[in-house]
Amino acid sequence: MAEWKHHRQRHVMRPEININPLYAREGEDAVPRFRLAKEGLLPETAYQIVHDELALDGNARLNLATFVGTWMEPEARRLYTESADKNMIDKDEYPQTAAIEDRCLHILADLWHAPNPAGTIGVSTTGSSEACMLGGLALKRRWQQARKAAGKPAGHPNIVFSSAVQVVWEKFANYFEVEPRYVNVTPEAPYLTPEGVLAAVDENTIGVVPVLGVTYTGVYEPVSEIAAALDQLQERTGIDIPIHVDGASGAFVAPFLQPDLAWDFRLPRVHSINTSGHKYGLVFPGLGWVLWREASLLPQELVFDVSYLGGHMPTFALNFSRPGAQVLLQYYNFLRLGFDGYYQVQKACQDVAHHLASRLAALGPFEILTDGSDIPVLAWKLKKRRPSEAGWDLNHLSRVLRERGWQVPAYPLPPSMEDTTIMRVVVRNSFSLDMAELLLDDVRRSVEYLEGLEHPMPDAPHPGKAFHH
Ligand SMILES: Cc1ncc(COP(=O)(O)O)c(C=O)c1O
Numbered sequence: 001m002a003e004w005k006h007h008r009q010r011h012v013m014r015p016e017i018n019i020n021p022l023y024a025r026e027g028e029d030a031v032p033r034f035r036l037a038k039e040g041l042l043p044e045t046a047y048q049i050v051h052d053e054l055a056l057d058g059n060a061r062l063n064l065a066t067f068v069g070t071w072m073e074p075e076a077r078r079l080y081t082e083s084a085d086k087n088m089i090d091k092d093e094y095p096q097t098a099a100i101e102d103r104c105l106h107i108l109a110d111l112w113h114a115p116n117p118a119g120t121i122g123v124s125t126t127g128s129s130e131a132c133m134l135g136g137l138a139l140k141r142r143w144q145q146a147r148k149a150a151g152k153p154a155g156h157p158n159i160v161f162s163s164a165v166q167v168v169w170e171k172f173a174n175y176f177e178v179e180p181r182y183v184n185v186t187p188e189a190p191y192l193t194p195e196g197v198l199a200a201v202d203e204n205t206i207g208v209v210p211v212l213g214v215t216y217t218g219v220y221e222p223v224s225e226i227a228a229a230l231d232q233l234q235e236r237t238g239i240d241i242p243i244h245v246d247g248a249s250g251a252f253v254a255p256f257l258q259p260d261l262a263w264d265f266r267l268p269r270v271h272s273i274n275t276s277g278h279k280y281g282l283v284f285p286g287l288g289w290v291l292w293r294e295a296s297l298l299p300q301e302l303v304f305d306v307s308y309l310g311g312h313m314p315t316f317a318l319n320f321s322r323p324g325a326q327v328l329l330q331y332y333n334f335l336r337l338g339f340d341g342y343y344q345v346q347k348a349c350q351d352v353a354h355h356l357a358s359r360l361a362a363l364g365p366f367e368i369l370t371d372g373s374d375i376p377v378l379a380w381k382l383k384k385r386r387p388s389e390a391g392w393d394l395n396h397l398s399r400v401l402r403e404r405g406w407q408v409p410a411y412p413l414p415p416s417m418e419d420t421t422i423m424r425v426v427v428r429n430s431f432s433l434d435m436a437e438l439l440l441d442d443v444r445r446s447v448e449y450l451e452g453l454e455h456p457m458p459d460a461p462h463p464g465k466a467f468h469h
Contacts, residue, residue, distance in 0.1 A: 013033060014033070015032060015033055015034060016030040016031065016032055016033055017030060017031050017032075017033050017049060018030050019031060019041075019045060019049070020048070023042070023044060023045045023048050024045060025041075025042060025045075028041065028045070031049070058405070058407050059405050061430065061431075061435075062405045062406050062407055063407045064406065064407060064408050064409075064424075064425045064426060064427075064431070064439075065407050065408065065409040065424070065426065066426060066428075067215075067248070067249055067276070067279040067280075067426050067428070068276070068278050068279060068285050069278050069279070069281075069282055069283055069284050069285065069428065069429070070428065070430070071428075071429060071430035072282070072283070072284055072329065073336075075332070075336075076329055076332050076333070076336075079325075079328060079329060079332055080284065080325050080329060083097075083324065083325040083328050084323070084325050086323070086324035086325055086328070087321050087322070087323070087324060088101070088124065088321075088322045088323065088324040088327060089306060089315070089317075089319075089320050089321050089322060090324075091306055091307075091308040091313045091315075092306075092307050092308050092310075094324060095308070097324045097327065097328060098308065098313065100327060100328060100331045101123075101124050101324075101327045103331065104124070104289070104327060104330050104331050104334065105120070105122040105123075105124075105289070105291060106118065106120070107334055108122070108275070108289055108291055109122070109265075109291055111255045112251065112255070112264040112265050112273055112291065113264050113265045113266045114265045114291075114293055114294075115265065115293070115294075116294070119294050119295060120291055120292060120293060120294060120295065121291070121292050121294075121295040121297075121298050121314075122289060122290055122291030122292060123289075123290060123315065123316055123317055124277070124287060124288070124289055124326075124327050124330075125274075125287075125288040125289065125290060125317065125318075125319075125322075126286055126287070126288060126319060126322055127276055127278060127285075127286065127287065127288040128166075128168065128246070128248035128274050128275065128276040128279075128288045129168040129171070129288070130288055130317070130318050130319065131274035131275070131276075131288040131289060131290035132166075132168045132169060132172060132244075132246060132248075132274050132290075133168070133171075133172050133175070133176070133318060134274075134290050134316060134317070134318070135244040135272045135273075135274050135290050136159065136169075136172040136176060136178070136206075136207070136209075136244065137176060137302060138271075138272060138292065138297065138298050138299060138302060139159070139206040139207035139242060139244060139271070139272075140157055140176060140178055140206050141299040141301065141302055142206075142242075142297065142299055143157055143204075143205075143206040143207075144157070145299065152203075156179065156204050157177075157178045157179065157204055157205075157206045158178060158179040158180070158181050158202070158204050158205050158206070159172075159173060159178050159179070159180060159181065159205065159206050159207055159208075159209065160181045160183065160197055160200045160201055160205055160207075160208045160209070161180070161181075161182065161183070161192060161208070161209040161210075161211070161246075162182065162183050162184075162185050162191060162192035162196070162210075162211070162214075162221065162414075163182040163183065163184045163185050163414045163415050163416055164185045164190065164191065164192075164211070164214045164215070164216050164217075164413075164414045165182070165209065165211060165246075166211070166215045166246065166248065169209060169246070178206060179204075181200045181201075181205075182415070183196035183197060183199070183200050184196075184415065184416035185413075185414060185416060185417060186416065186417070187417065187420075190214070190216075190217060190219065190369075190413075190417070191211075191214060191219050191220075191221040191222070192208075192210050192211070192221040192222075192226065193222070193225075194222065194225045194226050194228070194229035195229075197226050197229060197230070198229055198233060201230075201233070201239070201241055202239070203239050205239075205241050207241060207242045207243060207244050207271070208226060208230065208241055208242075208243050208244075209243070209244050209245070209246055210222070210223045210226050210243065210245055210246070210263075211245075211246045211247075211248075211250075212245055212246065212247040212248075212249070212250030212251055212254060212263055212375075213247070213248065213249035213250030213253065213374060213375040213377070215248075215249075216379065216411075216413060216414065216422070216424065217369055217370045217377065217379045217422070217424070218249070218370050218372065218374050218375045218376070218377025218378070218379065218424075218426075219370055219374050220250055220254070220258075220261070220263065220374045220375075223243065223245055223262075223263040223267065223270065224261075224262045224263065224267055226243065227243055227267045227269040227270065230243070230269055231269065241269075242269060242270075242271040242272075242297075243267070243269050243270045243271065244270075244271060244272045244273070244274070245263060245264070245270055245272075245273045245274075246274055247263075247264075247273050247274060247275045248274065248275060248276045248279060248288075249275075249276065249279045249280050249375045249377075250263075250275075250280075250374065250375050251264070251273055251274070251275035252275055252276075252277075252279065252280035252281045252282075252342075252346075253280050253346050253374075253375045253376070255342075256339070256342050256343040256346045256347070257343070257346050257347060257350060258374075265293045268293075270293065271292060271293055271297045272290060272291065272292045272293070272297065273290070273291055274288060274289065274290040274291075275288065275289050276288050276289075277289055277326060277327075277329075277330045278326065280346060280375065280428075281330060281333065282333050282337075282342075282345065282429055283326050283329045283330050283333060284326065284329065285326075286323055286326045287326035287327065287329070287330060298316065302316055303315070303316050304316070345429050346376065348429075349372075349376035349427040349428060349429060349431070350372050350373075350376045350427075351433070352372075352376070352427045352431060352432070352433055352436050353371060353372020353376040353377065353378045353425070353427040354371055354372055354373075355433060355436055356372075356378055356425060356427070356436050356439070356440065357370075357371035357372060357378045357380075358371070359440050360378075360380055360440070360443065361380075363443065363444060363447060364447075365382055365383055365385075365447060366380040366381070366382065366383065367380060367381050367382070367383050368380045369381060369422060372427060376426075376427040376428075377424060377425070377426050377427065378424070378425050378427070379422045379423065379424045379425075380422060380423055381394070381420055381421065381422045381423070382394060382421075391450070391451075391453055391455075391456040391457070392450040392451075392453070392456065392457055393410075393421060394410035394421050394422070394423045395410045395421070395459070396450055396457045397410065397423065397443070397446055397447070397450065398410040398423065400446040400449060400450065401442060401443065401446055404442050406439060406442060408423055408424075408425060408439075409423065409424060410422070410423045411424075425439075
């Protein structure tokens with residue numbers, strides 16, 4: 001995709017970027033767009049060119065498509081600027097950054113009810129995608145070890161999740177050669193069910209991955225029911241299949257908004273959990289976490305040593321160098337918000353989601369699918385209409401809203417439900433009730449506009465395939 005975009009630009013764009021004479025040095029009127037210039041520019045000129053081009057990007061605060069943090073308070077931004085030079089892998093050079101990473105991991109272990117938080121092991125990552133890959137790799141390696149120890153073949157591993165799983169799991173299966181087994185979601189159960197899991201697993205299953213906060217709709221998959229079904233399977237057959245919970249969003253929401261829901265290390269079958277610090281962890285992009293309930297669940301052969309304070313520090317990561325600043329921002333949030341602060345932020349988001357859902361339902365054409373009761377994400381579809389009335393769909397609505405700056409995606413549900421197109425809003429910290437009112441007003445006016453058209457709108461461009469973030 002990136003390459004395609006690049007080629008498209010090459011065909012339609014001038015090969016040079018013109019420089020405003022106000023900023024240029026004498027004789028400096030243009031810079032090549034697609035190759036390195038021989039000489040550089042003044043810092044202000046280079047800044048101005050990049051800055052100006054970014055004006056065409058969407059406004060991050062109006063981006064209701066993303067789960068990823070778009071706002072942090074000024075003190076956090078100050079810390080970010082101060083620590084932008086820290087490389088997370090330089091544990092020896094930045095021992096306090098390493099110590100703070102470790103502290104964050106123990107805070108998460110405690111939040112997720114590890115039986116012995118001090119005995120857990122985990123790492124920070126660039127996001128949930130890397131964290132999921134590591135969680136999946138540990139599952140695969142442990143399964144291989146167990147099979148070899150039992151003298152059984154270990155050539156055909158599989159992993160089980162629902163068809164609504166995020167694309168990272170498809171990638172994991174592809175990159176690390178594990179057969180993906182999708183349990184199709186249905187209108188009655190748009191999530192992974194225990195029955196579906198039992199029908200898909202066998203002795204070659206390295207693990208089952210329920211998602212806490214399905215990307216399409218925000219619903220929690222029933223982790224404890226799935227764990228119970230796997231307990232019974234083990235009693236019946238001896239097959240012992242672990243669970244990795246993909247809590248990219250939900251692992252930073254459930255501890256605060258649904259504290260009694262047992263989805264985490266309270267369930268012995270849950271071996272590992274990932275989350276995105278940069279989603280409901282409330283940090284800017286570039287941070288994930290993965291944690292194992294006890295150190296023994298992470299195969300030692302996957303762990304590498306880096307030097308640390310003259311000694312050694314175990315690391316398990318896909319990247320070597322990686323920014324350390326986001327880890328510091330996570331710790332800033334832990335200090336700044338505490339448990340109650342996180343509760344208040346997530347609750348405020350949930351209240352906004354509920355408000356939006358009830359007002360959207362009252363508008364008439366929409367059927368609400370999720371209202372933010374799990375993670376603060378709401379999704380809706382168009383009610384069934386007579387073909388003569390159907391002059392517009394959610395892709396058109398998305399396009400009309402974009403004219404006002406709102407980025408609200410419309411996309412088809414995953415395979416087996418792909419005939420249904422939905423619209424989704426991710427309510428994040430800083431999306432206030434007042435902004436929600438402004439959005440509602442624009443949705444109302446956009447619907448009136450679409451309803452009033454004499455001819456159907458041309459088809460809006462849409463992702464075609466399910467939307468992935
Ligand atoms: C359930 C789930 N898992 C994994 C990911 C990937 O996370 P990241 O964007 O942090 O790499 C996402 C992203 O939306 C997600 O929703």
